[in-house]
Amino acid sequence: MSGLLALLDDVAGIAKVAAASVDDVTAQAMKAGSKAAGAVIDDAAVTPKYVQGFEPARELPIIWKIARASIFNKLVFLLPAGLALSNLLPWAIPPLLMLGGAYLCFEGAEKLAHAIMPHDDHTPGPDGSHDIGDPMHLEEQKVEGAIKTDFILSAEIMTIALAAIPASTLWMEAATLAMVAVMITTAVYGSVALIVKMDDIGLWLTQVGRTGLTRGFGRGVVKAMPVVMKVLSVVGTAAMLWVGGSIIVHGLAQMGWHAPEEIIHDIAVAAAGFASDGLRGTVEWIVTAFCDGVLGVALGLILIPVGTKLVAPLWARFVEKAPSF
16 A cells, blocks of 8 residues: 555655646746747748739638648758757758758749839749649749748748757757647737638628627628738748848858848947937847848849749759659
8 A cells, every 4th residue: 555655655656746847848938939939920921922813712621721830840850950950950050051042032022023023913923933824823823932932931930949948858849849839830820810801700790799889890890801901912022131131141041141231230229329219129129120131132133033043943853853662
């Protein structure tokens, strides 16, 4: 009997330790996730544009495809890769992130070029990705593009989160990163689903609302959503350029070239000096983001011919046509 009691006491002790570990993981995940808030917001702003132009019945399935791929990439690829690189090859993280930042600059600049260049609804963009063609093929292209962009933003989110986690055991870091991945993916794609279905919610309110106020609110939502989606599309493109440029600037600093980061910092501080004390931090952040975005546009425009004339044909030839096993 005493042996059983001792065993139960040991089990209770293990349970307490496990509960404390869960609490630690949750607390660290919340802290690490907050550090990556900027990239999370960018991810949420970028994604809605990928479901524009489709039938309402296809919106949630498309979001689900992207969200499923996002959580899979975070848990299966980015989490173990991030842990391995941070422990074995920490010097490789900045150049890899910069490669992803360059892709964001390319995609953002390509969207910008498509918006500025004269075109009709059936004219392909610089990379041919805007050709309407078959709706199912267009959906596949949109989902593929969204997953690529999400992968880059997810890599940044996971890297920022990993850097914010206090030194601990490998398993604690892995559990914390896994929780960050689940929480952020749920928050981002839950928000995206709500945004893209708001017009349907508004229409539903106009039909079932029992008061004039409710029906009027529904009509207001329906009228406002096209404007909101256009704004989000602009914000999403700007976010690609801003985040891409920021990744490049910080990556160069980590690799030893601090001049771009210092120049942007000096410009931002100088601009903030003209603002009142309460607004200086905000002005400095805005100017820094603007400078990063300008750098992102410049780099992206340079990369458009490289991507469309060199990388895309090579990718199509050696990757897309490679035999599957």
